[in-house]
Amino acid sequence: MAIGIDPTVDYVFKLLLGSPEHPAITLHFLNAILGDEIQITEVEILNPILGKDDDIDKLSILDVAARDSTGRLYDIEMQTTLPAGLSQRLAYYTASLYVSQIGEGDDYSLLRPAISICVLDAILLRQSLQIHSDFRLRNRDGTIELTEGLQIHLLELPKYMLPSDNRVVTDPVEAWCYFFRRADEMTAAEIRQRFSSSAFNEAAEVLEMIQRTPEQRNQYELRLKAQRDERARMQYAVDQARQEGEALGEARGAGRGRIELLRELLGVDQTSIADLSIEQLAALEGDLKRQLRERGV
Structure with a gap:
């Protein structure tokens, strides 16, 4: 054994x-x-x-x-x-x-x-x-x-x-x-x-x-559990970060799609927005929607 x-x-x-x-x-x-x-x-x-x-x-x-x-x-x-x-x-x-x-x-x-x-x-x-x-x-x-x-x-x-x-x-x-x-x-x-x-x-x-040896075996089991718990905690943090990253990427992609559509409706310059943050994309989208409202579109 x-x-x-x-x-x-x-x-x-x-x-x-x-x-x-x-x-x-x-x-x-x-x-x-x-x-x-x-x-x-x-x-x-x-x-x-x-x-x-x-x-x-x-x-x-x-x-x-x-x-x-x-x-x-x-x-x-x-x-x-x-x-x-x-x-x-x-x-x-x-x-x-x-x-x-x-x-x-x-x-x-x-x-x-x-x-x-x-x-x-x-x-x-x-x-x-x-x-x-x-x-x-x-x-x-x-x-x-x-x-x-x-x-x-x-x-x-x-x-x-x-x-x-x-x-x-x-x-x-x-x-x-x-x-x-x-x-x-x-x-x-x-x-x-x-x-x-x-x-x-x-x-x-x-x-x-x-x-x-019962005492040493008990200490071993305690430490084994502690290490497994720590590994699980770190894996959970990694998984959460990955999910948040994927959600952020999806949100950013959706925001870019809406902005490109708004630009087409307005006929404005299609400059790159690839490096913009979620906050910057939201601000740009709001500005484009305001322009549409002012034009009565």
Whole structure:
């Protein structure tokens, strides 16, 4: 039977990647995202969930804050919707993480890289097919890096095409994409067979622990419902905006049609009205009707 616990639910995400009891999972994830440039061997979780009484209602505490043995700081988060201003928020959080390291009079050389990683179950960068996007401070052609101090990584899960075969997934970034998208439909045995790293065996154990622990299962269900409600609310807002846009377009089209007819009756110049707003169209229509009345038409 499938484990049935979705790792993209923020509470699960935090228990997987933000637990001091499972550093191997966090290390594997960070090394997958950062690639060969950095190989982390130790990581400290700075904001673990300590117990059942923790307030997990605020999404912000479900981010994972971590520091590696060289002092690099990490903020890792899961987003299942596409909130307004996400790009700006990521830039703001990363910059805040960077400047928070030193106080007045401290040497700038004390600053260590601040790295934000956002796993996104939505598509933010539609102009790119890349699943993993890596943003740094570089010159225009990307050949010179000013500093490694600020980094933002995006992992856009919907861009990952699930393989149709049963091969073992060895690429670490692909493995995490597969895990986030399919782990809830897999058994622990299937997870062990699919991935080459033992970190995923440990991740499967965390999912199983949540599934069989009443308190954690309850927290999971609450967060799952909250995320579904938020997604439904955002979808409703999108649908409403679309309907209002369509209604506005229909009204604008009808208004243009009436104005063109009035112009024909008056024999006036047919200048373009394509860019006029509803209010401007209504004012023009009223003026044309006045002219008709004055002519006794």
